[in-house]
Amino acid sequence: xxxxxxxxxxxxxxxxxxxxxxxxxxxxxxxxxxxxxxxxxxxxxxxxxxxxxxxxxxxxxxxxxxxxxxxxxxx
Numbered sequence: 001x002x003x004x005x006x007x008x009x010x011x012x013x014x015x016x017x018x019x020x021x022x023x024x025x026x027x028x029x030x031x032x033x034x035x036x037x038x039x040x041x042x043x044x045x046x047x048x049x050x051x052x053x054x055x056x057x058x059x060x061x062x063x064x065x066x067x068x069x070x071x072x073x074x075x
Contacts, residue, residue, distance in 0.1 A: 009035065019070035 012023045024036040042048065045063065055063070
Protein backbone atom coordinates (compact mmCIF):
# COMPACT_ATOMS: atom_id res chain seq x y z
CA UNK A 1 0.00 0.00 0.00
CA UNK A 2 2.85 2.39 0.75
CA UNK A 3 4.35 1.71 -2.69
CA UNK A 4 1.02 2.66 -4.29
CA UNK A 5 0.90 5.86 -2.26
CA UNK A 6 4.44 6.80 -3.30
CA UNK A 7 3.50 6.16 -6.94
CA UNK A 8 0.43 8.41 -6.60
CA UNK A 9 2.55 11.21 -5.09
CA UNK A 10 5.05 10.91 -7.95
CA UNK A 11 2.26 11.06 -10.52
CA UNK A 12 0.69 14.08 -8.80
CA UNK A 13 4.05 15.84 -8.95
CA UNK A 14 4.05 15.71 -12.78
CA UNK A 15 0.45 16.78 -13.43
CA UNK A 16 0.08 20.06 -15.30
CA UNK A 17 -3.48 21.07 -16.22
CA UNK A 18 -5.52 24.19 -15.39
CA UNK A 19 -8.34 22.11 -13.86
CA UNK A 20 -6.13 19.80 -11.77
CA UNK A 21 -4.45 21.06 -8.61
CA UNK A 22 -0.68 21.03 -8.83
CA UNK A 23 1.47 19.67 -6.05
CA UNK A 24 3.89 22.16 -4.53
CA UNK A 25 5.67 19.65 -2.32
CA UNK A 26 5.31 16.98 0.30
CA UNK A 27 6.89 16.00 3.59
CA UNK A 28 6.28 13.61 6.42
CA UNK A 29 6.75 13.20 10.14
CA UNK A 30 6.60 10.08 12.27
CA UNK A 31 2.81 9.75 11.95
CA UNK A 32 1.65 11.57 8.79
CA UNK A 33 2.46 12.45 5.21
CA UNK A 34 1.61 15.99 4.11
CA UNK A 35 0.96 16.95 0.50
CA UNK A 36 1.05 20.66 -0.31
CA UNK A 37 -1.34 21.55 -3.13
CA UNK A 38 -1.82 24.87 -4.87
CA UNK A 39 -4.22 27.35 -3.28
CA UNK A 40 -7.76 27.38 -4.67
CA UNK A 41 -8.69 31.05 -4.50
CA UNK A 42 -12.32 30.43 -5.47
CA UNK A 43 -12.65 27.36 -3.26
CA UNK A 44 -13.79 23.87 -4.13
CA UNK A 45 -16.65 22.98 -6.45
CA UNK A 46 -18.49 21.55 -3.44
CA UNK A 47 -18.32 24.86 -1.56
CA UNK A 48 -19.38 26.74 -4.69
CA UNK A 49 -22.42 24.49 -5.10
CA UNK A 50 -23.23 24.74 -1.41
CA UNK A 51 -23.16 28.56 -1.58
CA UNK A 52 -24.94 28.81 -4.95
CA UNK A 53 -27.51 26.02 -4.81
CA UNK A 54 -28.87 26.92 -8.24
CA UNK A 55 -26.61 27.16 -11.28
CA UNK A 56 -27.67 28.56 -14.61
CA UNK A 57 -27.53 26.21 -17.56
CA UNK A 58 -24.45 28.09 -18.82
CA UNK A 59 -22.67 27.80 -15.43
CA UNK A 60 -23.47 24.08 -15.20
CA UNK A 61 -22.23 23.53 -18.77
CA UNK A 62 -18.97 25.38 -17.99
CA UNK A 63 -18.37 23.32 -14.82
CA UNK A 64 -19.07 20.09 -16.71
CA UNK A 65 -16.67 21.17 -19.46
CA UNK A 66 -13.92 21.86 -16.89
CA UNK A 67 -14.47 18.54 -15.12
CA UNK A 68 -14.53 16.64 -18.43
CA UNK A 69 -11.31 18.34 -19.53
CA UNK A 70 -9.58 17.35 -16.28
CA UNK A 71 -10.80 13.75 -16.50
CA UNK A 72 -9.68 13.48 -20.13
CA UNK A 73 -6.23 14.80 -19.17
CA UNK A 74 -5.91 12.38 -16.24
CA UNK A 75 -7.00 9.45 -18.36
